[in-house]
Amino acid sequence: MSLIGHNTPPIFKRGPAPTVRLMLYVSAALVLLVTDLKFRYLEFMRQTVAVVLYPVERAAATPADLVLNAATYFATLAKVQQENALLRRQQLRMSEQLMRHEQLARENSRLRTLLGMREELPARSVAADVLYAAHDPFSRKVILDRGSTHGIAKGDAVVDERGVIGQVTRVHPIQAEVTLLTDKEQAIPIAVQRNGLRGVVFGAGAGQLELRYLPATADVEPGDTLVTSGLDGLYLPGLPVAKVLRVDRDTQAFARIFCAPVGGVEQSTQVLVMGRLNLPLPPMGGGNDAVVAKAGGGS
Amino acid sequence: MQPTNRSQRILQPVKLWYLYLSLLIAFALTLIPTGHLPGVPDWLALVLAFWSVREPLRVSLGTGFVFGLLVDVGHGAALGQHALAYVLLTYGANALSRRVLWFSPLEQALHILPLLLLVHVVMVVVRMLSGADFPGWWYFTGSFTAALLWVPMHFVLLFPQFRPVERDDNRPI
Numbered sequence: 001m002s003l004i005g006h007n008t009p010p011i012f013k014r015g016p017a018p019t020v021r022l023m024l025y026v027s028a029a030l031v032l033l034v035t036d037l038k039f040r041y042l043e044f045m046r047q048t049v050a051v052v053l054y055p056v057e058r059a060a061a062t063p064a065d066l067v068l069n070a071a072t073y074f075a076t077l078a079k080v081q082q083e084n085a086l087l088r089r090q091q092l093r094m095s096e097q098l099m100r101h102e103q104l105a106r107e108n109s110r111l112r113t114l115l116g117m118r119e120e121l122p123a124r125s126v127a128a129d130v131l132y133a134a135h136d137p138f139s140r141k142v143i144l145d146r147g148s149t150h151g152i153a154k155g156d157a158v159v160d161e162r163g164v165i166g167q168v169t170r171v172h173p174i175q176a177e178v179t180l181l182t183d184k185e186q187a188i189p190i191a192v193q194r195n196g197l198r199g200v201v202f203g204a205g206a207g208q209l210e211l212r213y214l215p216a217t218a219d220v221e222p223g224d225t226l227v228t229s230g231l232d233g234l235y236l237p238g239l240p241v242a243k244v245l246r247v248d249r250d251t252q253a254f255a256r257i258f259c260a261p262v263g264g265v266e267q268s269t270q271v272l273v274m275g276r277l278n279l280p281l282p283p284m285g286g287g288n289d290a291v292v293a294k295a296g297g298g299s
Numbered sequence: 300m301q302p303t304n305r306s307q308r309i310l311q312p313v314k315l316w317y318l319y320l321s322l323l324i325a326f327a328l329t330l331i332p333t334g335h336l337p338g339v340p341d342w343l344a345l346v347l348a349f350w351s352v353r354e355p356l357r358v359s360l361g362t363g364f365v366f367g368l369l370v371d372v373g374h375g376a377a378l379g380q381h382a383l384a385y386v387l388l389t390y391g392a393n394a395l396s397r398r399v400l401w402f403s404p405l406e407q408a409l410h411i412l413p414l415l416l417l418v419h420v421v422m423v424v425v426r427m428l429s430g431a432d433f434p435g436w437w438y439f440t441g442s443f444t445a446a447l448l449w450v451p452m453h454f455v456l457l458f459p460q461f462r463p464v465e466r467d468d469n470r471p472i
Contacts, residue, residue: 021360032368033379042378046372046378049372053373063331138376184431185431
């Protein structure tokens with residue numbers, strides 16, 4: 001018997017029904033998914049949890065490291081010597097090119113001053129190792145062992161010794177996540193080296209790239225080299241990106257152009273992260289807002 | 300509690316620290332970078348399903364949700380993707396818990412397999428709706444390996460509960 005104002009205490013305390021709780025949790029997960037995928041509001045939360053998880057991740061990466069190290073440990077001496085000889089030859093060739101490059105750079109800056117043009121911006125670069133391929137099987141990403149404390153910023157270009165392999169899309173203090181060129185959501189502005197024609201290359205899956213939105217009559221041929229155009233303000237201009245494999249002009253408006261990346265997109269283990277030091281500012285007042293918007297709208 | 304409902308043997312009650320330790324170890328195992336190796340089981344889904352079947356009052360939707368979010372961050376996946384899949388998994392396993400324990404471990408694995416497949420299907424659907432690539436059919440092989448692991452996992456996870464209450468120096472376990 002209950003008194004007024006006092007309910008009988010429940011004998012079997014139960015929360016909401018299981019179906020109700022299921023609906024609650026499912027809707028919470030869906031809200032998170034939409035906020036993350038559509039609006040990208042949750043990066044801060046992700047960063048915080050990622051820092052806490054870092055030691056666990058490093059510990060979990062040790063078995064994989066052991067397997068890799070064992071593989072290199074058992075590489076034969078002959079193979080190492082071969083590689084050494086190859087590297088020496090490469091170094092010789094490179095140093096010759098480097099000497100000419102220095103002279104050309106000096107000449108270029110002199111000519112630029114003669115013409116009254118702005119000096120080219122210096123680039124900053126950080127060497128990094130690829131730790132491992134990201135777990136997510138739906139995207140093409142790798143994790144680097146350098147992060148924002150080493151000067152890597154979101155939007156930096158990632159290159160190996162042959163060409164561009166991707167772009168930094170997420171930076172943690174000591175790690176960075178690189179989205180490879182072959183990822184479906186990755187795009188990179190390019191120019192055809194032969195004639196300067198500009199376009200945008202997208203990942204097409206299966207290790208290939210696609211040059212989209214060029215008219216069927218565009219002057220692109222199989223074998224053309226595509227380099228970064230630098231128009232986005234993020235990539236340095238002139239980095240090799242891809243080679244055109246085949247051009248399909250039968251479609252109505254746009255040509256379908258398939259390319260193969262030049263860099264070892266899914267193989268390279270040592271990479272260079274390159275970024276611009278700062279964006280050029282306009283000389284005086286006026287266009288300030290536009291430049292700020294451009295700097296903020298990267299990635 | 301019994302190892303299966305037909306068994307004559309009575310188990311000791313589960314120790315909470317052991318339950319959460321096993322979940323954390325399973326979580327660490329999912330963070331091992333295996334690249335895109337086919338057939339790698341989702342350890343956490345397996346252990347979560349196990350405890351949701353054995354201890355539906357302790358491990359249920361909330362546990363699945365929290366561990367799902369941790370995996371999302373650890374894997375760099377879409378936030379909420381694993382959480383959604385694990386919530387559905389724990390719900391299904393909780394619902395199965397009264398029924399499944401009447402069967403032998405191998406038959407239990409057959410009951411769990413559809414749930415583990417569901418985890419993968421949910422994630423594929425969510426990511427493909429948001430425009431990602433289809434990861435290939437090998438992606439689903441992980442749930443079959445996980446189902447095979449159910450039987451050995453069953454003994455490992457129940458091991459502390461198999462011990463007798465009174466200590467006997469002459470008995471090996």
